[in-house]
Amino acid sequence: MLLLRALSRLVTFALLAALALAGAAVAVCSLASEGTVSLPWLADQLGLHDARDEVGAFLDTLEEPGSVALRSGAAGVGAVCVGLLLLAGALWPRTQRLALLERGEAGTLGATRRALGRAAASLVEGVRGLSAKRVRLRPRRRGVGARLELRALRPETLPADEATRRADRALLPLAQSFELQPRIRTKTGSRVI
Amino acid sequence: MTQELEQVPASERVTLAGLARQAALDSHEVASLDSRPPMARTVGGREPVEGVGAIAAPGGGYEITLYVIARPVSLQRLASNLRERVRVSAQANGLGDKLYAVNVMVTDVVGGERPL
Numbered sequence: 068m069l070l071l072r073a074l075s076r077l078v079t080f081a082l083l084a085a086l087a088l089a090g091a092a093v094a095v096c097s098l099a100s101e102g103t104v105s106l107p108w109l110a111d112q113l114g115l116h117d118a119r120d121e122v123g124a125f126l127d128t129l130e131e132p133g134s135v136a137l138r139s140g141a142a143g144v145g146a147v148c149v150g151l152l153l154l155a156g157a158l159w160p161r162t163q164r165l166a167l168l169e170r171g172e173a174g175t176l177g178a179t180r181r182a183l184g185r186a187a188a189s190l191v192e193g194v195r196g197l198s199a200k201r202v203r204l205r206p207r208r209r210g211v212g213a214r215l216e217l218r219a220l221r222p223e224t225l226p227a228d229e230a231t232r233r234a235d236r237a238l239l240p241l242a243q244s245f246e247l248q249p250r251i252r253t254k255t256g257s258r259v260i
Numbered sequence: 261m262t263q264e265l266e267q268v269p270a271s272e273r274v275t276l277a278g279l280a281r282q283a284a285l286d287s288h289e290v291a292s293l294d295s296r297p298p299m300a301r302t303v304g305g306r307e308p309v310e311g312v313g314a315i316a317a318p319g320g321g322y323e324i325t326l327y328v329i330a331r332p333v334s335l336q337r338l339a340s341n342l343r344e345r346v347r348v349s350a351q352a353n354g355l356g357d358k359l360y361a362v363n364v365m366v367t368d369v370v371g372g373e374r375p376l
Contacts, residue, residue: 169336173343174339174343175363175364176335178367179366185332189332245335
């Protein structure tokens, strides 16, 4: 969906820019009825007379059953599908899954994946030598809690199991409070400051 | 017409949402309120209350949802403090019995201190 959204924005921008340029050209050429900058001149520049002849012949072949008609039909269906996908990308509501952390009579406490990820990364960053590289949170579809996947960089002098243990310990308060299941992976690398 | 609109008192729902917003913003644990989520706005008054959702609860009263951009603190403590602040503010304004529940949705965490 993210890809569709980005694609629809790009296509929208390109189409609007093309439309604006075409509109400006027609508007400028509409100022004079004849001469170098006029609508007939613009039609000549764009080769619309030749295009009309070519398209006319093509439309004649479309009217008869055959491979051209089939290909054109398939292209039309494809264009409709592409249009529907772009519409979905533009109109699909942005939703963000929340991790429910507490649910009680007084109310519910929830957090977005981004917020919890930042909280977890901040905790791990507090461990000497460790640097959180990537945090991914997968809230449970039902109920409270989430699965927390964290990748961190550690210095070469720090063994992997010790680094994992330290990160696990740092995340413990968060994990216990909110029923998070941490899964930590570390690899050697320099800490980015 | 504008004067007539200004004289219309805000509904209990909108008043509660406004009180909840102010109570949240007064907390040092809250960096700001987030009005980007779809339900994070209460309309019906002169101006929409940004970052707060308020809906009628099934058993009466109103359920308030705060969409919070928090500082790095304990999220449980944050939620508990916010509920208390909203409850006290509602009671002080005679709307304590109208407050059904206070939900806290943390949409982002900003700042450099350590959470928890």
